[in-house]
Amino acid sequence: MKLVFILQSIYRIGGTEKATIDQANLISDSTNNEVHIISLYQEVESEHRVNHYISDKIKVHFLHKKIVLLKYSDTIYNLVDLIYKKKTVSLIKSLNPTLCIFTSVKLMTASLPCPAILMAHFRFSHFISGKVTRFYLDKYHKLFERVIFLTEEDMRSYQSHYKSGNGEYIFNYCHVTARMKSDFSNKRIAYIGRIDNSQKQLSHALEIIAGLIRDNVFNGWRFDLYGTGNDVELIKNKIKSLELCDSVNFMGKYNSLDSVLEKTDLLILTSRFEGLPLSLIEGALSGIPLISYNCSPGISDIIENGYNGFIIEQDNKDEFRARVSELILNNEKLKKFGENSFSLAQRKFSKEVILQKWNSVLVSCELISKDKGKHR
Incomplete structure (x- = not known):
């Protein structure tokens, strides 16, 4: 053909x-x-x-x-x-x-x-x-x-x-190498995707990180933002206004997705709507735990709630913050969710x-x- x-x-x-x-x-x-x-x-x-x-x-x-x-x-x-x-x-x-x-x-x-x-x-x-x-x-x-x-x-x-x-x-x-990538010692949370605040609601993600810092549970952790788009300056200004410059890295474009995922212990998504988010599938194929708003029917295909991550009620930032806190304070659970992510991805997305x-x-x-x- x-x-x-x-x-x-x-x-x-x-x-x-x-x-x-x-x-x-x-x-x-x-x-x-x-x-x-x-x-x-x-x-x-x-x-x-x-x-x-x-x-x-x-x-x-x-x-x-x-x-x-x-x-x-x-x-x-x-x-x-x-x-x-x-x-x-x-x-x-x-x-x-x-x-x-x-x-x-x-x-x-x-x-x-x-x-x-x-x-x-x-x-x-x-x-x-x-x-x-x-x-x-x-x-x-x-x-x-x-x-x-x-x-x-x-x-x-x-x-x-x-x-x-x-x-x-x-x-x-997803054209990504399917294997467990992180050793869960990086203390890095990541967002990977277009920098478009109207859809991706990255301001929500930053407010969640600010809440974790206020709760005194983000010690030693960092949040990495990978991608580019029209709202780069808006998000950089939001980082400054929330006084997150010491805890948030704006990474911009990346050359190797595998190298990004090797440094990531938890992948998050705070979108208003999605189809079937590629970044979450890439994360699952790399053995990374996932947390996302319930912004698409496809989210439940990638995340089994309480198995390889958490599905959060749309726009519920308090619940989102609590679930992130639960995982970053429990390294064994973080690792287990990562293993479960890889297993799920092999069944569905190979x-x-x-x-x-x-x-x-x-x-x-x-x-x-x-x-x-x-x-x-």
């Missing part, structure tokens, strides 16, 4: 981009399929550029070589995507793929030369909350051979809402498990493609 993934930019910060590229890498490196990626934009402002690993087997095509992402603005670039929709479809047709895999429903059209899949990287309720995405999903959902969600709950919500049978769910595959799900979908779509070819 020849597969084409369509992304806004292979250099863009964000879980959608990273997860999609990781899935493309998995399929390219583990199967005989020919994999292409269409990246709508090539140039990205340097402070917002991330060089995701892409397999040498994958051919990348840039639709707009001279358009620069001046700011991290979904509204502007979603509009540009729609304006150049015909050009995107033209490039797809020139590649003549067996299957197209979209990450945005807005680029779908009835004139595609092959079957198509939509990968929905946010929870279903959030995915249809926007007027534009809701309009296009209403219009095109029947044209997709599969609409793939990140959790079973979201898949069921989609199928119930649209009375449709083309829903599927596949967990994100390369073999994710590849089996993708193979099943691809075989089904290939049969559909061949059948349509006979009737053209």
Whole structure:
């Protein structure tokens, strides 16, 4: 099969981009399929550029070589995507793929030369909350051979809402070395992801750390923030205003995720909403305990409450602080939760498990493609 993934930019910060590229890498490196990626934009402002690993087997095509992402603005670039929709479809047709895999429903059209899949990287309720995405999903959902969600709950919500049978769910595959990494002597808590306070609520995380310091339980511990984004200065100012400069490290971009995880004893997430958080899966595959707000149906797929971490009621900072305190004051429990994280990840998020799900979908779509070819 020849597969084409369509992304806004292979250099863009964000879980959608990273997860999609990781899935493309998995399929390219583990199967005989020919994999292409269409990246709508090539140039990205340097402070917002991330060089995701892409397999040498994958051919990348840039639709707009001279358009620069001046700011991290979904509204502007979603509009540009729609304006150049015909050009995107033209490039797809020139590649003549067996299957197209979209990450945005807005680029779908009835004139595609092959079957198509939509990968929905946010929870279903959030995915249809926007007027534009809701309009296009209403219009095109029947044209997709599969609409793939990140959790079973979201898949069921989609199928119930649209009375449709083309829903599927596949967990994100993470291109990270699966092994126990930390020796739990680092005394480091970490956040890994985009520095976007409106979604990630990093101000909550900082307030939780400030509370632990007031409780006199954070002695010797530090909180590391890894990532970049539009709210870097806002978060740096928040660190100063809470007088956390001696306890919080703003680490920025990182070159090696494995080296970051080796230094981390506990991974936290305080988001307002998520799809299936890659950072938590990466943490689980590295044998790290996890604490997160209940910001997505996918959280319960990654964290078994009281087994490998804690799921916290949304925006309950007091409960969050109490659970962090419980783990950093009990090193044996911290280690046990880490071991449990690794065990859970092997059962749910291993390369073999994710590849089996993708193979099943691809075989089904290939049969559909061949059948349509006979009737053209």
